[in-house]
Amino acid sequence: MSIGKAVIRPLKDALDDMPVHVRQLSEMFRRHGQKQNRNTSGVSDLDATDVPSPLQNGWKPDGWTPNDVLGAGKGGRPDPGDYLDGDYVRDHLDQFAEGATRFYRKGSLxxxxxxxxxxxxxxxxxxxxNVIDRSATPQDLANTLGLPENFFDGADVELRDFAPHExxxxxxxSGNEGGTDVDKWIPGGYLPSGIPEAVIDIPETSTGLKNGEFRPTNWPGSPRDFTFGAR
Known part of the structure; x- marks a missing residue:
């Protein structure tokens, strides 16, 4: 028996024993994550550790599976509380206790x-x-955040910080929200690269030039200019 088979067989057997939701999530993270750009043959194909450990344990064992949630389609997906444990949800949202941030292209904003x-x-x-500080190139940062690879190329980009009270x-x-990437979204509150994400409400008065009055003073959050590599 080759060394490869000696290693892969036990891993395959272990994966077969995992709950169906872990196997399905593992496939989603592998399919959409950073490892899709690497050589994923052999052992990597059988490695379920791409799934963040809290999510492995936070999925309710009965009822909705990850494939069920995705299969329901945007607009028809269930409330995450229907398939995620309440303690998991609370712990996940606690990661936003100090505030939240996202990138915008200024033209679109x-x-x-x-x-x-x-x-x-x-x-x-x-x-x-931390992700920004660790990223070697703009393309690396865009890939980690699930943004188009050219997101930072030749465009004015702004960070917008939302204080806890905002x-x-x-x-x-839930995967039903506007802006959900139907090809990459994974249920459970993580990007394919393992970065936690959440959703907040934006007031109806927070409009722009093409959907109402341009009144940035109505927008929640504080702007912060961003240039890659600047500290």
Whole structure:
């Protein structure tokens, strides 16, 4: 027996014994995550550790599976509380206790305001800063955050920081929200790269040039200019 088979067989057997939700989540994270750009043959294909450990343990064992949630389609997906444990949800949202942040392209922000059909996705401010500090290139940062690879190329980009009191309606993403990437979204509150995400409500008055009055003073959050590599 080759060394490869000697290693892969036990891993395959272990994966077969895992709950169905862990196997399905593992496939989603592998399919959409950073490892898709690497050589994923062999042992990597059988490695379920791509799934953040809290999420492995936070999924309710009976009822909705990850494939069920995705299969329901945008607009028909269930409330995350239907398939995620209450303690898991609380612990996840506690990561946003110090505030939240997201990137905007300034042109889009000016045109439409900071929301998308009344909501927006956000990341914990401290964890997002850690990601920025660790990223070697703009493309690396964009990939980690699930943004188009050219997101930072030739465009004015702004960070917008939301203070804790501005996190109205902070909740787990259901996958029904405006701005959800239907090709990459994974149920459970994490990007494929393992960065936690949540959703907040944006007031109807937070409009831009193309959907109402341009009144940035109505927008929640504080702007922060961003240039890659600047500290």
């Amino acid at each position: 000016d045109d439409w305001g900071p929301g998308n059909n009344g909501t927006t996705y956000v990341f914990p401010t401290d964890q997002l800063q 996190l109205d309606g902070l909740r787990m993403p």
